[in-house]
Amino acid sequence: xxxxxxxxxxxxxxxxxxxxxxxxxxxxxxxxxxxxxxxxxxxxxxxxxxxxxxxxxxxxxxxxxxxxxxxxxxxxxxxxxxxxxxxxxxxxxxxxxxxxxxxxxxxxxxxxxxxxxxxxxxxxxxxxxx
Amino acid sequence: xxxxxxxxxxxxxxxxxxxxxxxxxxxxxxxxxxxxxxxxxxxxxxxxxxxxxxxxxxxxxxxxxxxxxxxxxxxxxxxxxxxxxxxxxxxxxxxxxxxxxxxxxxxxxxxxxxxxxxxxxxxxxxxxxx
Amino acid sequence: xxxxxxxxxxxxxxxxxxxxxxxxxxxxxxxxxxxxxxxxxxxxxxxxxxxxxxxxxxxxxxxxxxxxxxxxxxxxxxxxxxxxxxxxxxxxxxxxxxxxxxxxxxxxxxxxxxxxxxxxxxxxxxxxxx
Amino acid sequence: xxxxxxxxxxxxxxxxxxxxxxxxxxxxxxxxxxxxxxxxxxxxxxxxxxxxxxxxxxxxxxxxxxxxxxxxxxxxxxxxxxxxxxxxxxxxxxxxxxxxxxxxxxxxxxxxxxxxxxxxxxxxxxxxxx
Numbered sequence: 001x002x003x004x005x006x007x008x009x010x011x012x013x014x015x016x017x018x019x020x021x022x023x024x025x026x027x028x029x030x031x032x033x034x035x036x037x038x039x040x041x042x043x044x045x046x047x048x049x050x051x052x053x054x055x056x057x058x059x060x061x062x063x064x065x066x067x068x069x070x071x072x073x074x075x076x077x078x079x080x081x082x083x084x085x086x087x088x089x090x091x092x093x094x095x096x097x098x099x100x101x102x103x104x105x106x107x108x109x110x111x112x113x114x115x116x117x118x119x120x121x122x123x124x125x126x127x128x129x130x
Numbered sequence: 131x132x133x134x135x136x137x138x139x140x141x142x143x144x145x146x147x148x149x150x151x152x153x154x155x156x157x158x159x160x161x162x163x164x165x166x167x168x169x170x171x172x173x174x175x176x177x178x179x180x181x182x183x184x185x186x187x188x189x190x191x192x193x194x195x196x197x198x199x200x201x202x203x204x205x206x207x208x209x210x211x212x213x214x215x216x217x218x219x220x221x222x223x224x225x226x227x228x229x230x231x232x233x234x235x236x237x238x239x240x241x242x243x244x245x246x247x248x249x250x251x252x253x254x255x256x257x258x259x260x
Numbered sequence: 261x262x263x264x265x266x267x268x269x270x271x272x273x274x275x276x277x278x279x280x281x282x283x284x285x286x287x288x289x290x291x292x293x294x295x296x297x298x299x300x301x302x303x304x305x306x307x308x309x310x311x312x313x314x315x316x317x318x319x320x321x322x323x324x325x326x327x328x329x330x331x332x333x334x335x336x337x338x339x340x341x342x343x344x345x346x347x348x349x350x351x352x353x354x355x356x357x358x359x360x361x362x363x364x365x366x367x368x369x370x371x372x373x374x375x376x377x378x379x380x381x382x383x384x385x386x387x388x389x390x
Numbered sequence: 391x392x393x394x395x396x397x398x399x400x401x402x403x404x405x406x407x408x409x410x411x412x413x414x415x416x417x418x419x420x421x422x423x424x425x426x427x428x429x430x431x432x433x434x435x436x437x438x439x440x441x442x443x444x445x446x447x448x449x450x451x452x453x454x455x456x457x458x459x460x461x462x463x464x465x466x467x468x469x470x471x472x473x474x475x476x477x478x479x480x481x482x483x484x485x486x487x488x489x490x491x492x493x494x495x496x497x498x499x500x501x502x503x504x505x506x507x508x509x510x511x512x513x514x515x516x517x518x519x520x
Contacts, residue, residue: 009416009419009420009423010274010275010419010420010423010433010434011274011280011282011416011419011420013274013275013434014270014271014273014274014275015174015177015270015273015274015275015277015328016177016182016184017275017434017438020159020271021155021159021185021188022152022153022155022156022159022271023152025151025152025155026152026399026401029150029151029152029399029400029401030399030400030401033399033400037459042459043400043458044145044400044403044407044457044458044459047145047146048407052146054146054192054195055151055192056191056192057189057190057191057192058151058188058189058190058192059187059188059189059190060187060188060189061186061187062184062185062186062187062188065184067434068275068433068434069427069432069434139286139289139290139293140289140290140293140303140304140404140405141286141289141290141404141410141412143304143404143405144400144401144403144404144405145400145403145404145405145407145458147304147308147405150401152401156269156271159269159270159271160269160270160271163269163270167329172329173270173328174270174273174277174327174328174329178277197304198303198304198405199297199302199304275434275437276437276442276444280419281415281419281445281448282412282413282415282416282419283412285411285412285415286412289410289411289412304405307405307406312406314406314452314455315411315452316451316452317449317450317451317452318411318448318449318450318452319447319448319449319450320447320448320449321446321447322444322445322446322447322448325444
């Protein structure tokens with residue numbers, strides 16, 4: 001399974017002394033893009049080519065809070081939902097004790113140059129082979 | 131119903147030329163805190179007093195994308211879910227045409243000094259009177 | 261003089277309980293873009309048209325720290341530095357007591373489609389008339 | 391010399407398709423904190439103990455722009471400026487070709503529990519031994 005290892009940066013933490021909720025979406029986006037990259041899908045290059053990978057839904061369950069200095073890792077799996085929808089199933093674990101911190105599900109589509117959802121073969125191939 | 135009016139800032143937009151998904155969580159958090167403030171709950175003061183309002187779940191449906199310069203507004207409603215859980219029901223609308231851009235639901239709890247979820251009377255009062 | 265009024269958002273504050281240093285650059289960028297807009301220069305539209313307004317230098321003196329809930333305002337003035345360089349002179353004041361919080365100077369250039377610094381008439385006109 | 395290796399994340403890039411100026415301050419802060427940590431100074435722990443390391447000035451020269459996917463590294467050196475002031479001299483280089491992207495200087499002080507600048511022995515020791 002795809003996994004990326006990261007470390008909390010102090011500026012990502014808020015006045016509660018923990019990683020701010022919105023930052024987990026940053027982490028999750030970064031993990032998705034790195035996951036795509038290992039499958040030869042370059043988000044930035046696609047964007048420049050007029051194909052926009054967009055989220056239509058995100059669900060996040062916050063189980064516990066990452067803190068300054070914490071090492072953590074994110075796993076990513078891709079599931080095909082329909083002809084044009086894909087679900088990224090993602091978990092964030094604290095590295096020290098493999099504790100699940102955030103459980104997430106992000107539903108995405110590919111938009112063509114006209115802004116219409118479109119079947120996107122590279123994602124199909126990934127979801128089949130995974 | 132509570133409503134806050136904001137404007138997209140260019141730095142909140144990403145290489146797709148639209149507001150980045152994670153930024154909507156920033157917007158939604160800010161709207162929740164302003165909503166609480168109008169009900170005399172000051173998030174920062176609470177945090178300093180050792181009471182932590184935390185999200186345990188967030189659901190976001192991205193309907194359309196805000197762009198640089200867009201004016202928008204966010205509505206907030208509070209629903210009591212259980213003795214200790216509260217749901218913030220939040221919508222983000224583009225101001226120009228009142229188009230729904232993001233539909234969100236954030237489930238929160240109050241943690242006491244020991245980190246335990248606790249009944250929090252001020253939120254009870256808010257959810258009753260709304 | 262151009263002035264924009266804003267309010268600190270809790271997510272902009274870090275574990276020290278004050279606005280994070282990097283966020284002032286966000287504020288300052290937003291103030292510059294709003295300042296340009298009142299002079300009919302739309303940063304995002306320019307970017308789409310292939311003209312990139314870029315900073316080449318930023319100087320920030322942090323005098324005091326904005327805190328959660330603080331209202332503040334930013335002033336912006338434009339000074340022509342050379343045929344192709346412009347200085348944005350910007351101050352951030354706490355609204356309550358007009359205390360100077362951050363004093364900043366941002367030097368910018370306009371890059372043409374080839375990425376070369378170029379004389380940019382609209383900025384000339386602004387710096388002359390201000 | 392201290393060096394930290396990082397990679398641009400897509401969400402750090404703005405509508406110009408490059409890393410947003412404010413994000414370099416995030417990078418630089420993270421590099422400073424990691425640098426301090428290798429010298430046994432834990433920024434978050436210090437903050438909890440009531441000692442606040444604060445910047446009083448930042449200077450950034452933007453030489454070129456990091457783009458999505460770029461690997462980069464940041465170097466950090468500490469210079470003592472006075473009995474209570476320290477300068478972090480920091481450079482950001484693109485890893486591919488060791489090109490200097492940002493040259494920065496951040497002046498910091500340590501504030502004691504009363505918010506007064508104070509001599510801070512651990513930083514003295516670091517600046518001496520470097």
